[in-house]
Amino acid sequence: MEFANVLIRKGRMSVPLIIKFTELKPRQVRESLLVLIQHNIAYYAESEERSRIVTYYEIDKEETLHRVLIPKVLQYSKLWFDREGEEVALSILTHGKQRITDLIGDAPVKSAQPGSRLNRAQLTKKMFTKMVKEKCLIAVRPSDSLAPVDRAMAEEKKETDKLTLPPTAAELANIRRTLGAQKGQEQSRTTIVGLKRTLDTVDGADGFDDGKRRKLTDGDLQIIEEVERDVFFKINFDRFIIRWRNMKIAGLYETRLNPTARKIMDSILSIAEERMINCKEDMSSSVNIMLLFNNLPTDVNLVDTLEFDPIDMGPNNTKPKPSECLEKYLQILEDDLLRILKKDAGRSGQYTIQLKAANKILKKNLIQDIVATRYGLPYVRIMNMLLDKGKLEEKQISKFSMMPVKDVREKLTTLCTFGVLNLQEVPKTNDRTPSRTFYLWEVVLPRAADSLSDNLYHAMGNLRQRRFVERARRSVLLEKCERTDVKANDALLNAAEKAELNKLNGVLEQLEIQELRLAEMVMTLRDF
Template identity: 35%
Template sequence: MANDRYLIPVLPEHSRSVVDRLLEAEERETEKYTITTAKELLAIKQAAIASVEAELNVDEMVGMKRKAADPLNAQTKKFAMDGSRKQELKEVDEHVFFVVNYEKYNMIFRNELVVDFATDRINRTAGQVVKAFFEHGKNSMKALHEDDTPSATPLHIANLLPADLVERGDIVLQHDSMNQHHKPGMQDIVRGYITLLQTDTAGFVKTKDGAGANQYTINLGKLRKTMKRRVLESLLSERLGVATCRIARILMEKGKLDENQVQKLAMLPPKDTREKLAQLTLHGFVDIQEVPKSADRAPGRSFHLWYVHQEKCYKELLTDVYRTITNLQQRKKHELSLRRALLEKLEREDVKANMDLLNDHDKANLEYMNKLLERLETSKSRLDLMLLILRDF
């Protein structure tokens, strides 16, 4: 687990933040110059970032030691493939303390959310293609907030997919009239799905020109915004209705608009448009910017533009999610306190051995309690997924 970064070592210097390390590295680089121009300041900052990244990479392997070669034991030396590179597995140093690397697990949960999103939006095979991109670059992805995954070619992705994908026929490819009877291969299907994922408005895949020809990557930077907006729109639909959500979506896509423009684009009567804008403003999803026509800033001679501040909305949603989780925890604690006598009875050894000792009222109460606790835990798990998208993605 330590070699795969599920566990990370704990050292005294880890108490210093990355910002402090960066500032110290910039001071060391600045001492090398007597007069600093704008170009040299940029070079100092880039050198400091490279120095901090090198220090962090060195810290990653602290707590690991190379395995001793033993020709009699073939298991003493194993290799893990990472593209064309090989990484030798190392033993854990027993004198170093380790902690759980939560960022690694959040990356796994994030990847599963993206795969499920691609499956719901396109189909199951598209989700497998996206999953193959994550599988290809899992050993190279170190940070949760990276903007894209390591690049891969259609051949790399085709080698990671099951062979029965060719027989599914869930995508129709265009062929020349001379090759109508040509059966598409695995690479043809992968290229078709990559094109489909690339042209989708969610922004699953993009080309990575700097890595060479036919290099593609998962566009995590755009998916981060798309999935946050998806959560916001779903909550708006549940709370305020579909028409109100449509107005908010128009404002997010078009930017700042006045009331007449919103009315025309939303195709709603003036009264309904005004009421729904007031609801959005009351709940904090929409703000108003005043644009005066004259220097006296009279309200009657000013434009009022409506707009959605998305980052502010995400922070408000995050606060609401925390509040809801707290309420669920308090509700669970309250329900358990009401059934303290039943819980004490369930802890008895004779009842554990034979549940028939409970009377009908206790059995009905136990069944109701289990259903209620299951609903509360299900709601908490859904809120945890929202937290992952809004906070950690």
């Protein structure tokens, strides 16, 4: 912990500087750097200084902040990819990065179910391949251990070295635009690094769904996808965050409309998810209505969940077809006040999701819940009023909210201190006299999200500190529990010690649950 704290606070440093500030032995420093790089938490960068090359190390702050989501990653790995998927995620998180051969070698070879032809290793291989195809696991290349800034500078230097003269500002800007476009194309490409196609016989022994395979000929050969054996993979936190964001977007319509609307939105987002790079995109790719109809879950009832005008039902009172009901559902979703689903104007039958607008709604709803829980509904009413009408003065807020000026002033000050509101001064004259100055209150959602994120991180730090304090209070008991004889026979603990140990486990469990809840809030405010 001390080692990582020094790198975070001091920035990138070489090994001699790390030894100086941490006061650790050189062997301990090198072993710590090896572990951090193995777990994708540290970067390194080589710099030529005079006649020698110096290696600098730094901490990847984004990867470090994502570590608090590990329990949630394991939970949804089991939900999406069964128990084998959870074991794959747990093994990769334990080792940092791992090859499929190493993981399968650790899996016991025995039947997962009585009478099943698939052994445990085959099931693990199947789920590993599925997680790679859905980009929940991504390949780790040697260049990924380099700092992104240094990697970008090296690519830029490689392009400038092709020029005979030093580049001008326009040429340098053009080079950077070209490199940025190439990086965007690389991220958005459909081919997956570490996944290859091979020919195999059609025997069904590998457990893959035959309906999803492409037959090469009428014979017994087909194209299958498998993971390369020598490629290391790591958990792709960004893909998990995208899926959680999509689940929250679909959940908005279950409360506003019905569960069928949620399943329709969930299907649209699932189809468009393949081309999503991160949560900062403005909109999703277009989804065809026929493709959506074919990918809806079988338990979706489009006909009976809608109400029809007797005129539309015809003379025999026959309800419309499911495809027509889907069109009506899409029209309802498009006309909803959230304005998240939008028809693609350029192509008929195509729909897109306005991700930027959806992210804004999710952040606003979370901030409203936090303000309502901490201060009450009148504060939320003031916040919503400013979001709706923009900048307002204190008297205008009092008039619109029908509250006394004294109460409004107190609530505005509280919300401003909490970080939700901003105050902007507009002087009438150059002397900035308070009596000749307009004081306008407003809600800037990105600033409010950043401010609340800082408060939530502070609360998470307090929970971590409380956990250390609880363990320190019972350090003697924990040392006794670590003894080999106590591990072999818990009868060596008396009743009071067992009760205290159960109490400690209960407190630690509650602290971890609260920390995970705060981590989910931070994810919504920071990553969406």
